[in-house]
Amino acid sequence: MPHIEITNGLPGISGLLAQYPGTGAVLSQLAETLLRGDESPISRGERELIAAYVSELNRTRFCSDSHSAFAAAQLEGGEELVKAVLADAAEAPVTPLLKALLRIAAEVRAQARPVSEEAIANARAEGATDVHIHDTVLIAAAFCMFNRYVEGLATELPSDPGYYGSSAERIVEHGYGAAR
Template sequence: MPYIPLDENLPGITGLLNYRQDTALPIRQLTQILLRGESTLTEGERELIATVVSNGNQCRFCTNAHTAAADVLLGETETAEKVKNDPDNAPVTEKMKHLLEIARQTQVSGKNVIADLVAKAKQAGATDLELHDTVLIAALFSLYNRYVDGLASVTPTEPAFYNRLAGILKTNGYLPSANRYAALNAD
């Protein structure tokens, strides 16, 4: 049960963003820029960063939501599961493996991102902008994970909910819109 009154039809971060819309707008804008804006990393790769960080923080809502979003954007379900549970054998590029490790270390502490990790990522082809955005996405999702869990937001257990949410995120991104979540709780 959430610690504050939230719309029961908007679980996870969706209810929190609805609760305080003035703070929601900059959150949504930054997320849109990082996960859907111009980048040499694909939208699916950026969702994988959100997935591994959320998984590392044990935030079930965000892990499920961004795993589903990565699956939809990548068009398959193996990669997100592998980056969470068997990253060495995940079907991603060497560059992405290094960026995901940097994301994992950022999730623990920014001080865990050491020069050796950065050098390996650069040797594998990571650009300065990709390094920047990986660390920022990881830090941002650590905040989101703590936001969702810190206020005990509702976490659905049905995979169909996350599949619907992933479809919304793929189609509409992260910016607010009228009736954004109208289909979220459809049966």
């Protein structure tokens, strides 16, 4: 049961964003910019995968399942690829660059301190630019905040098993500003 009243019947962060439109609009815009903006060299699907991975490491079921579905809808390899990354990012069938970025994301998620020189050097050796590193760190940090928002208020999971798939269709087509 959520710690606060959510009257719109929406699960997870969706309910919070709709219930509190002032902060909801800002948080939705942040997600839109980070995960769908055109300025990142990281594909939309890969950015969603980073968000799913951080959420999985944080054990935030709603965010992990949501962003896993969003990533799967945009990545070649779909759901099986996402499952492989969540199970073992170091052994998953993704590019060495993406593995290096996932390692950076995991370090950001683990503690508030500089990412290790080794992780940065590894990412750079795989072709990461300053923008790759910046975007990865910011996505990981933002998803730690989103995860804590969802879990801290004990939001509910969706009762409909098709929720994540229909949400993925909406997000891929219309983005994070679309009606929930």
